[in-house]
Amino acid sequence: MVYKYKNMSVIQSFGPTSNAYLKGNFSPQVHEEEFNDLRIEGIIPPELNGKMLIRTGPNPRFKPRDMKYYHWFDGDGMMNAFYFENGKVRYKNRFVQTKKWKLEDKAGKALFGGIRSGMSTSFSGWIALKFGFFNLLKLGVRTILGKGPNRSQYESIASILNAANTNVLKQGDRLLALDEIGQPYEINADMQTIGIYNYENKLKGPSIAHPLTDFFTNETFTMGYNALPPFFQYYKIDAAGKIISYEPIDVPYGVMMHAFGLSENFVMFYHMPALFDIKNVGTREPFRWMPEKGARLGVMPRNGKNSDVKWFEIPLCWVFHNMNMYEEGDWLVTDVAKYSRIPLLDLGTENPSPPFSLDPVAILVRWRLNRLTGELKEEILTEKPVEFPNMDERFATKKHAHGYYVRLENGEQNDGLWNTLIHHNFETGKEQRYWFGEDCYTGEAVFTPKHADSPEGEGYLMNVVYDTKENKSRLTIFDAMEVDKGPIATVHLPRRIEYDFHGNIVEIQKS
Numbered sequence: 001m002v003y004k005y006k007n008m009s010v011i012q013s014f015g016p017t018s019n020a021y022l023k024g025n026f027s028p029q030v031h032e033e034e035f036n037d038l039r040i041e042g043i044i045p046p047e048l049n050g051k052m053l054i055r056t057g058p059n060p061r062f063k064p065r066d067m068k069y070y071h072w073f074d075g076d077g078m079m080n081a082f083y084f085e086n087g088k089v090r091y092k093n094r095f096v097q098t099k100k101w102k103l104e105d106k107a108g109k110a111l112f113g114g115i116r117s118g119m120s121t122s123f124s125g126w127i128a129l130k131f132g133f134f135n136l137l138k139l140g141v142r143t144i145l146g147k148g149p150n151r152s153q154y155e156s157i158a159s160i161l162n163a164a165n166t167n168v169l170k171q172g173d174r175l176l177a178l179d180e181i182g183q184p185y186e187i188n189a190d191m192q193t194i195g196i197y198n199y200e201n202k203l204k205g206p207s208i209a210h211p212l213t214d215f216f217t218n219e220t221f222t223m224g225y226n227a228l229p230p231f232f233q234y235y236k237i238d239a240a241g242k243i244i245s246y247e248p249i250d251v252p253y254g255v256m257m258h259a260f261g262l263s264e265n266f267v268m269f270y271h272m273p274a275l276f277d278i279k280n281v282g283t284r285e286p287f288r289w290m291p292e293k294g295a296r297l298g299v300m301p302r303n304g305k306n307s308d309v310k311w312f313e314i315p316l317c318w319v320f321h322n323m324n325m326y327e328e329g330d331w332l333v334t335d336v337a338k339y340s341r342i343p344l345l346d347l348g349t350e351n352p353s354p355p356f357s358l359d360p361v362a363i364l365v366r367w368r369l370n371r372l373t374g375e376l377k378e379e380i381l382t383e384k385p386v387e388f389p390n391m392d393e394r395f396a397t398k399k400h401a402h403g404y405y406v407r408l409e410n411g412e413q414n415d416g417l418w419n420t421l422i423h424h425n426f427e428t429g430k431e432q433r434y435w436f437g438e439d440c441y442t443g444e445a446v447f448t449p450k451h452a453d454s455p456e457g458e459g460y461l462m463n464v465v466y467d468t469k470e471n472k473s474r475l476t477i478f479d480a481m482e483v484d485k486g487p488i489a490t491v492h493l494p495r496r497i498e499y500d501f502h503g504n505i506v507e508i509q510k511s
């Protein structure tokens with residue numbers, strides 16, 4: 001059911017709900033569309049010609065089987081792309097045609113539950129997953145006994161939970177849409193889904209959506225985390241996008257690890273207490289915040305082995321994203337968006353999907369970790385709520401001068417989460433900011449350099465901005481060195497784009 005909306009507070013694509021993840025601009029756009037020759041204010045920089053901004057986010061195609069326990073992370077991956085062609089801009093959105101999407105497309109309705117609603121999966125959903133009667137019975141008994149699924153059952157369930165809804169990026173010649181429960185889906189520049197890419201069977205399990213590339217060496221590193229051992233997996237990927245080494249990392253129990261740190265010589269693992277225990281898969285909270293388990297950072301030479309990892313206890317916290325990591329002698333320096341606990345999950349309220357205003361928020365801090373002693377020094381960079389720290393990734397692993405993030409100013413998280421773009425100059429300590437306006441919200445800012453050899457920070461930033469009053473979205477393009485002057489170009493869409501997670505700017509031809 002699609003409601004006619006006067007303002008965003010009543011946009012509810014699947015009918016009335018108290019679930020914050022299905023309301024307002026968090027609710028899905030269920031149609032795939034294309035808009036050519038969009039209205040542009042200002043001038044599209046010529047350097048963007050031939051490039052595209054491609055993003056992905058959660059967007060349930062069909063009414064969830066369990067509206068109450070639907071989680072933001074469950075939604076089918078919807079890619080939103082802006083193509084820059086000869087000064088004009090074209091927009092197109094397409095679902096990632098995952099295994100789940102294809103089965104539900106055939107059925108014409110939702111078949112499967114999500115991370116907190118696995119029990120709402122339909123019988124035909126289980127049959128589609130090739131769970132025969134006895135396997136289903138076995139799963140039921142294991143669930144009642146509190147054991148959770150066995151490995152093969154879990155892998156089957158995880159293949160459905162993989163929504164490819166978290167990031168889109170280029171690896172070698174491949175364009176990948178990633179999640180962190182499953183393996184990447186390869187797509188093309190026209191956003192057609194090619195299929196799962198498992199690095200010629202060298203990916204041993206899932207991969208996270210934030211691989212890190214050192215553009216000085218053209219090496220990429222990525223991780224996987226799992227509810228079953230090995231709980232952490234670490235991979236090295238060459239410039240052609242092939243996995244060339246794999247190392248299982250020993251940790252005593254599984255946790256969510258959304259991202260990790262990479263410097264010139266070291267890697268930093270986050271082992272923070274959002275427990276991902278197989279026993280809890282199939283319950284209402286597969287990820288449990290257990291502060292009594294503590295938080296620790298693991299440091300390993302980036303070409304090292306599990307036996308080289310040094311673990312250091314740190315004060316309790318949660319981190320999804322970091323900006324970069326670099327070395328100063330024995331110290332590893334990294335800027336992270338730090339929470340007091342994991343947001344979005346296991347919030348312990350009566351409402352399983354409470355308003356975002358009840359979620360914890362992150363502040364930006366600079367960590368200096370002595371990789372020999374484990375001493376951790378923390379400097380607060382900004383105390384207002386922030387997320388999506390980002391940078392000119394060509395300079396990642398070395399000391400960065402410029403960083404970008406979005407911040408919430410003068411308001412609380414509700415209809416949207418962030419409303420201000422920040423350029424932080426780490427050399428001068430000064431920031432430039434741009435507020436997107438009354439009742440306008442944004443997400444991650446994506447950077448692209450003007451030219452391949454431009455100095456650090458000389459480039460453009462792009463944000464998708466949602467205007468709750470107009471119920472429409474726009475793309476803003478900033479000169480990254482002059483954020484406070486406002487966008488140099490604004491591209492207007494005839495409708496809204498649902499809030500999404502991450503994306504990148506890539507060349508159209510080579511995608």
Ligand SMILES: [Fe+2]
Pocket residue numbers: 166209210258320321501502
């Ligand atoms: Fe992320």
